[in-house]
Amino acid sequence: MSTKKIVLLGHFGVGKTSLIRRYIDNTFTKDYKVTIGVHVSKKNVEVAPNELVSLIIWDIEGNEDILNARQSYLKGSHSFIYVFDLSRPKTYSTLQKDIEFLKTNFNNVIIKIVGNKMDLITKDFAKKLSEELPYPVDYFISAKLGSRVETLFSKLAKELH
Amino acid sequence: MKLDQLKKNYLNSKIQYVIVDKLGAVLESDNTIFEISKQANLASVDPFFESIITLLTSREAFQIACVNLSIGGANEIVDVKFLPQDTNENQWLILIEKLTEHYKNYQLLAQLKNTTIINHQLLTLKNQNLTERDIFKNVFIDNFNHQLRNPLTTITTFCDMLAHTELNSAQQNFFNLIQNAAKQVQSKIDDVLDFAILQSGKFIFKDTVFDLNASLQQIITAYKALTKEKNLKFSVEIDDDLPDFVFADQFRFEQILTNLLNNAITHTAVGKITLKVSLNFVRAQKVNIRVEVIDTGVGIDPTKLDLVMERFTKLNTNTTTNGYGLGLPIVKTLMQQMDGSINLQSKLNHGTTVTCDFNLKRNPLISDIEANKVVEVKNAKKPNGKKSILLIEESEEIQILVLKLLAQQGNFYVEILPSTDNLLETLETNDFDLLLFSEQINNQNILDNDLIKSKKIKVMPKIILASGINDTKLKKFQKAAVDDVISKPFTPETFLNTVFKNLI
Numbered sequence: 310m311s312t313k314k315i316v317l318l319g320h321f322g323v324g325k326t327s328l329i330r331r332y333i334d335n336t337f338t339k340d341y342k343v344t345i346g347v348h349v350s351k352k353n354v355e356v357a358p359n360e361l362v363s364l365i366i367w368d369i370e371g372n373e374d375i376l377n378a379r380q381s382y383l384k385g386s387h388s389f390i391y392v393f394d395l396s397r398p399k400t401y402s403t404l405q406k407d408i409e410f411l412k413t414n415f416n417n418v419i420i421k422i423v424g425n426k427m428d429l430i431t432k433d434f435a436k437k438l439s440e441e442l443p444y445p446v447d448y449f450i451s452a453k454l455g456s457r458v459e460t461l462f463s464k465l466a467k468e469l470h
Numbered sequence: 471m472k473l474d475q476l477k478k479n480y481l482n483s484k485i486q487y488v489i490v491d492k493l494g495a496v497l498e499s500d501n502t503i504f505e506i507s508k509q510a511n512l513a514s515v516d517p518f519f520e521s522i523i524t525l526l527t528s529r530e531a532f533q534i535a536c537v538n539l540s541i542g543g544a545n546e547i548v549d550v551k552f553l554p555q556d557t558n559e560n561q562w563l564i565l566i567e568k569l570t571e572h573y574k575n576y577q578l579l580a581q582l583k584n585t586t587i588i589n590h591q592l593l594t595l596k597n598q599n600l601t602e603r604d605i606f607k608n609v610f611i612d613n614f615n616h617q618l619r620n621p622l623t624t625i626t627t628f629c630d631m632l633a634h635t636e637l638n639s640a641q642q643n644f645f646n647l648i649q650n651a652a653k654q655v656q657s658k659i660d661d662v663l664d665f666a667i668l669q670s671g672k673f674i675f676k677d678t679v680f681d682l683n684a685s686l687q688q689i690i691t692a693y694k695a696l697t698k699e700k701n702l703k704f705s706v707e708i709d710d711d712l713p714d715f716v717f718a719d720q721f722r723f724e725q726i727l728t729n730l731l732n733n734a735i736t737h738t739a740v741g742k743i744t745l746k747v748s749l750n751f752v753r754a755q756k757v758n759i760r761v762e763v764i765d766t767g768v769g770i771d772p773t774k775l776d777l778v779m780e781r782f783t784k785l786n787t788n789t790t791t792n793g794y795g796l797g798l799p800i801v802k803t804l805m806q807q808m809d810g811s812i813n814l815q816s817k818l819n820h821g822t823t824v825t826c827d828f829n830l831k832r833n834p835l836i837s838d839i840e841a842n843k844v845v846e847v848k849n850a851k852k853p854n855g856k857k858s859i860l861l862i863e864e865s866e867e868i869q870i871l872v873l874k875l876l877a878q879q880g881n882f883y884v885e886i887l888p889s890t891d892n893l894l895e896t897l898e899t900n901d902f903d904l905l906l907f908s909e910q911i912n913n914q915n916i917l918d919n920d921l922i923k924s925k926k927i928k929v930m931p932k933i934i935l936a937s938g939i940n941d942t943k944l945k946k947f948q949k950a951a952v953d954d955v956i957s958k959p960f961t962p963e964t965f966l967n968t969v970f971k972n973l974i
Contacts, residue, residue: 312521314521321584321587322584322588341584341588343577343585345536345547345573345580346537346547346573347518347534349517349521350517363520365517365520365521367521379534381532381533382534384532385521385522385524385525397592398595399591
C-alpha cells in the first residue's frame with residue numbers, strides 16, 4: 310500500500326479542519342477553533358479492487374501569506390489542497406501568488422483548488438467567481454453539508470496512485 | 471528532593487529521546503512523553519511519523535515544529551528534531567520536545583486574533599452589501615419618482631387650467647376631489663424621496679440667511695385656510711423675542727413645520743391646532759428656537775410613541791386617515807441632521823404635542839458685527855465728510871445692523887424711526903443726506919403711505935430695504951422715485967456699496 314502525503318493550505322477560517330473532519334469522521338461543528346501547528350490524519354482509500362492508498366493528510370494552521378507557513382510542513386508532499394472561503398473574498402485574494410509559489414517550488418506535486426462554504430453562496434456567484442479567478446476552481450464544496458468532499462479525496466487518491 | 475534532582479526531572483520530562491533506523495524501526499526510546507515500544511515501527515505509532523519515514527533516506531537533519539501528537543492516550547504539542555547519527559549512518563536520533571503549554575497560550579492569542587479578523591472581514595462585506603442595496607434602492611426610487619412625476623405634472627397642470635374655466639357645482643366638486651388627490655400623491659412622492667435621501671445620509675443642507683418671521687407668517691396663512699376647511703380652530707403664539715433672521719436651511723425648516731401641522735390636521739376631527747414658536751435661548755452664534763404643534767386629535771397610545779418615529783409606521787390602521795406614514799420619521803431624521811431634538815407627548819383620544827427644539831445659527835452678519843469685524847468696501851468710494859441718514863425700520867435687528875455697520879465706517883449720523891408716526895417732526899428738525907426705509911411698516915407697504923410722498927422726502931436720495939425683488943415691485947419702486955433697492959437679507963458689502971454709491 311502506497312502512502313501519500315496531502316497538505317491542506319489556505320487562509321485561516323476557510324474550513325480546512327472542517328473539511329478533514331467531514332472526510333475522516335463525517336462530522337461537522339460550526340464553532341471555529343483555530344488550528345496551531347499541524348494535525349495529521351490518515352485514511353485508506355480503495356482506488357481499485359483490492360488496491361489501497363494511504364492518504365496522510367496534514368491540516369496545517371491557516372496563514373494569510375503562504376510564505377509565512379512553516380516550510381518544513383510542505384516537505385515530501387504529494388499533493389496540496391488549496392482551500393479558500395467562497396464567502397470571504399480576502400481568502401482568495403492571494404490565490405494567484407500562492408499557487409505560483411507552490412508550482413515554482415514544488416514541481417510535480419498535484420495541486421487542487423477548492424472553494425469551501427458553497428452553502429453560503431449561490432451557484433450563479435460560484436460560476437461568476439470561477440470565471441474571474443486566475444486559476445480554475447477544481448471543486449466547490451461544503452464541509453458543512455458534506456457536498457463534493459468524498460469526491461475530492463477519492464478522485465485525488467486515484468490521481469496519486 | 472535536591473535542586474539538581476528537581477532540575478533533572480523537569481528537563482527530562484520535557485524531551486523524549488528516540489533512536490530509529492532509516493526504515494523507521496524503533497531501536498530505543500526513553501518514553502518520557504509518549505509510550506513508544508521498542509521494535510515497533512514509527513509508521514504505526516502516528517500518521518505523522520508515517521509520512522516522515524520517506525525523508526529518513528537522506529542524511530540531512532530537519533525539524534518540524536508544533537506537531538499535535540496523540541500516542542497511547544497522551545495528547546501533546548511538540549517540536550520534533552530528526553538528527554542523523556554520525557556514529558551509525560543507519561541510525562537517527564529523534565528528539566521530541568513537549569511544548570504543549572507554550573503552544574496553547576499561543577493558540578489563545580491566535581484564536582482571538584483570527585476571530586477578530588474574520589468578524590471584521592464579514593462586517594466589511596455586510597457593509598458593502600448594504601451599500602449596494604442602498605444604491606439599488608436609491609436608483610429604484612429615483613426612477614419611480616421620475617416615472618410618477620411626469621403623469622402627475624400633467625394632472626396638476628390640467629387641473630390649474632381647468633380651475634380657470636367655468637364649472638358647474640357638480641363639476642367643481644369633482645374638480646376639488648381630483649386636485650386634492652393629486653396634491654396628496656405629490657406630497658407622498660416628496661416624502662418617499664426625502665426619506666430615501668435622508669436615510670442614505672447623502673442630504674446636504676443649504677443654509678442661508680432667511681427672514682424667520684416672513685417664513686412663519688407664510689405658513690400661518692396657509693394653515694389658517696387648511697384648518698378652516700376642516701372646521702378646526704387654529705391658534706398661533708409667536709414669541710416677540712424671536713430673531714428676525716436666522717442662518718439655516720429654510721426649505722427644511724418649513725418642511726418640518728408643515729409636516730407636523732399636516733399630521734395634526736389629519737388626526738384631528740374636532741377641536742383645535744395650536745402652533746407655538748418661542749425663543750429658548752441665544753448663546754454665542756447659536757439661537758435655539760422651540761416649535762410646538764398641539765392638537766386635540768385621536769392621540770397615540772403612550773407605549774407606541776417610539777414606534778411612530780420609525781419608518782412606515784401607521785398605528786391606527788382601522789381609520790381612513792392617512793396614518794403617520796413617513797411624516798414623523800422624516801421630521802425626526804431632519805431634526806437629528808439639523809442638530810436639533812424632537813419630543814412627542816400624547817394621550818389616547820386627547821391629542822398630541824410635538825415639540826421640536828431647533829438649534830439654528832444666528833445671522834452671521836450680526837455675529838461678525840458683534841465681533842467688530844470692519845467690512846471692506848471695494849466697489850464704492852466712501853463719501854467725504856459727515857453724513858446723516860434717516861432709517862425707518864421696525865425690525866430691531868435690522869436697526870442694530872445698520873447702526874453698527876455705519877458706525878464701524880465712521881463719520882455717519884443715523885436717526886432711527888421704528889414707524890412713520892414721528893416722521894414729519896423728524897424731517898422738520900433735521901436735515902438728512904439719505905433715507906433708508908423698510909418696504910413694510912406695520913404690515914403696510916410704506917410706498918402707500920402719503921407721508922413718504924412729502925416734498926422734503928421727494929428730493930432726498932432714497933433706498934428701500936425690500937423683502938425680495940420682482941418686476942412688479944421694481945416698477946412700483948421706480949414710480950415712487952426710489953433711487954436704489956437693497957434686498958433682505960443682505961450682505962454688509964452690498965449694503966455699504968449701495969449706501970456709499972447714493973451718498974456721492
